[in-house]
Amino acid sequence: MNRFATTPLVQAKLRQEALASYAALGMLVCILLPLFGMVGDLVWQAAPSLTWQFLTTAPTHGMREGGVRPAFIGTLYLVTISLAVATPIGVLAAVYLTEYAQDTWFNRAVNIAVLNLAGVPSIVHALFGLGAFVYAAQLGYSILSASLTLAIMTMPVIIASTREALLSVPRSYREACWNLGASRWQTIRAIVLPNALSGILTGVILQVSRAAGETAPIMFTGAVFYKAIQPGTLLPYALDEQCMALSMHLYTLSTQTPGVAASIPNATAVLLLGLVFLVNSAAIGLRTFLRSRGK
Amino acid sequence: MNAIETCQLSLWYGTFQALKGITLEVEQGGITALIGPSGCGKTTLLRCCNRINERIPSVRTTGEIQILGKNIYDADVSLLELRKLAGMVFQRPNPLPMSIYENIVFGMRLHAPPEERTRAVLDQAVEKALTGTGLWDDLKDKLHTPAISLQLEQQQKLCIARLLPLQPEIILMDEPCAALDIAGTESIEQLIRSWKGVYTTLIVTHNMAQARRVSSHSAFMLSGELVENGLTEPLFTQPKDPRTAEYVSGHLA
Ligand SMILES: Nc1ncnc2c1ncn2[C@@H]1O[C@H](COP(=O)(O)OP(=O)(O)O)[C@@H](O)[C@H]1O
Numbered sequence: 001m002n003r004f005a006t007t008p009l010v011q012a013k014l015r016q017e018a019l020a021s022y023a024a025l026g027m028l029v030c031i032l033l034p035l036f037g038m039v040g041d042l043v044w045q046a047a048p049s050l051t052w053q054f055l056t057t058a059p060t061h062g063m064r065e066g067g068v069r070p071a072f073i074g075t076l077y078l079v080t081i082s083l084a085v086a087t088p089i090g091v092l093a094a095v096y097l098t099e100y101a102q103d104t105w106f107n108r109a110v111n112i113a114v115l116n117l118a119g120v121p122s123i124v125h126a127l128f129g130l131g132a133f134v135y136a137a138q139l140g141y142s143i144l145s146a147s148l149t150l151a152i153m154t155m156p157v158i159i160a161s162t163r164e165a166l167l168s169v170p171r172s173y174r175e176a177c178w179n180l181g182a183s184r185w186q187t188i189r190a191i192v193l194p195n196a197l198s199g200i201l202t203g204v205i206l207q208v209s210r211a212a213g214e215t216a217p218i219m220f221t222g223a224v225f226y227k228a229i230q231p232g233t234l235l236p237y238a239l240d241e242q243c244m245a246l247s248m249h250l251y252t253l254s255t256q257t258p259g260v261a262a263s264i265p266n267a268t269a270v271l272l273l274g275l276v277f278l279v280n281s282a283a284i285g286l287r288t289f290l291r292s293r294g295k
Numbered sequence: 296m297n298a299i300e301t302c303q304l305s306l307w308y309g310t311f312q313a314l315k316g317i318t319l320e321v322e323q324g325g326i327t328a329l330i331g332p333s334g335c336g337k338t339t340l341l342r343c344c345n346r347i348n349e350r351i352p353s354v355r356t357t358g359e360i361q362i363l364g365k366n367i368y369d370a371d372v373s374l375l376e377l378r379k380l381a382g383m384v385f386q387r388p389n390p391l392p393m394s395i396y397e398n399i400v401f402g403m404r405l406h407a408p409p410e411e412r413t414r415a416v417l418d419q420a421v422e423k424a425l426t427g428t429g430l431w432d433d434l435k436d437k438l439h440t441p442a443i444s445l446q447l448e449q450q451q452k453l454c455i456a457r458l459l460p461l462q463p464e465i466i467l468m469d470e471p472c473a474a475l476d477i478a479g480t481e482s483i484e485q486l487i488r489s490w491k492g493v494y495t496t497l498i499v500t501h502n503m504a505q506a507r508r509v510s511s512h513s514a515f516m517l518s519g520e521l522v523e524n525g526l527t528e529p530l531f532t533q534p535k536d537p538r539t540a541e542y543v544s545g546h547l548a
Pocket residue numbers: 308311313331332333334335336337338339340351
């Protein structure tokens with residue numbers, strides 16, 4: 001007698017199994033189709049404008065022709081400066097919260113506040129930036145104001161993700177260090193930060209796309225529809241000037257400029273996507289490298 | 296002369312009292328075993344000796360611990376120097392996520408000024424520490440491989456070896472053989488016995504036979520209290536306290 005024969009109960013389980021796996025696969029397709037469809041359509045529509053000149057020339061004829069160089073460089077400025085400000089402050093704040101702060105009600109409240117701040121809509125950050133940097137700090141409508149606003153917007157997320165990364169470093173590593181007479185800072189420098197680095201990096205990189213993509217915070221504080229910059233220079237903007245930016249440019253092209261060929265806003269969007277894709281890939285590469293070196 | 300003397304040492308985790316007025320003397324250069332059932336406070340007592348417990352926020356301590364004649368709760372005691380002098384070995388080997396070589400010189404990098412940390416000095420310290428723990432012959436050709444890749448026994452010996460360049464006086468061991476097999480246990484015990492007169496060793500163990508094999512003195516703890524302590528053999532063969540007798544006979548039977 002076969003004691004391992006398929007009983008009706010087993011058949012029912014197999015049916016459930018099949019159903020569950022097909023349902024999950026179906027959902028995946030439901031997500032991927034629109035995603036690939038959207039990106040594919042974007043690139044297809046953008047194709048006529050996707051040339052090297054698009055990246056290296058300024059818009060002409062009231063944005064209806066030419067490229068996006070000032071906006072592209074403006075976005076590079078904003079992303080670089082905002083993250084250069086937000087990363088060290090955010091990482092050190094997270095280090096304080098996880099490694100130094102005692103478990104008091106005040107510090108618990110700060111942790112919760114940080115998580116909540118991470119969810120504040122960008123338009124609120126925009127208003128805050130306008131009041132704080134443009135007016136109160138008298139930085140005016142400038143790259144500096146816009147970058148600082150983006151920094152304020154990204155910082156809570158950087159703090160939260162850095163905290164996660166720090167907490168995932170095993171306590172036994174810390175104890176091993178303390179027991180050799182390492183101070184807290186020596187422990188953080190030598191063991192905690194290096195082992196949390198790839199996690200911290202991931203958190204920061206995710207904020208690149210947010211800083212590059214948000215429109216409201218920079219529109220309120222330092223981005224303009226159009227600004228002529230010197231051709232050929234590498235750093236054409238001064239920090240107290242206003243600048244163009246890709247996200248803002250996309251908004252302008254799509255809503256404020258009649259009669260633009262569809263390929264131009266699409267190509268701008270492709271450029272924005274490409275930029276984010278490039279940074280993310282670089283980050284993944286760097287992370288893989290860091291992990292392999294740690295082993 | 297005693298290396299460690301605790302006097303009416305009590306410790307609370309929040310409201311839970313884990314140590315109740317412990318008064319214990321640990322002979323300098325000797326090997327003292329700390330025995331008792333799980334949860335009786337052995338680890339806690341051990342971790343008081345270099346004040347590493349205070350990294351847990353809710354901990355409160357009263358009483359005194361004299362180490363080498365100095366009360367370590369005095370305001371003028373540097374915790375970093377104390378921990379350098381009283382190193383700890385854990386139940387699970389915890390090598391740092393770096394190479395074997397870097398694990399051993401890690402302590403020197405923390406404490407020695409840069410001009411004293413020349414390549415030659417570090418190399419020599421590594422050789423000495425690994426020789427002292429019987430690892431040199433096996434590991435001398437792969438000093439720059441990650442420490443995590445070693446077998447558990449070698450990892451545990453490495454964790455011992457990395458204490459040595461700091462020239463500790465006291466070595467605190469928390470069930471150092473709990474994760475090892477018989478051969479590993481034997482070779483660590485041999486190492487501990489060789490420390491007699493060199494380092495003061497305080498070793499927590501679950502294994503009564505081990506306590507008898509390695510230690511000259513033993514202390515028996517029960518629910519946070521020190522029940523009995525003294526020379527190892529009399530403590531096992533003619534215990535004065537009935538609770539000790541019960542525990543020891545239960546474990547030897
Ligand atoms: N971090 C802590 N917080 C609260 N209670 C603890 C902590 N560590 C240990 N304890 C408690 O203190 C008692 C003694 O623990 P421990 O010293 O680890 O015992 P042993 O090492 O003898 O098994 C146990 O009851 C344990 O639950």
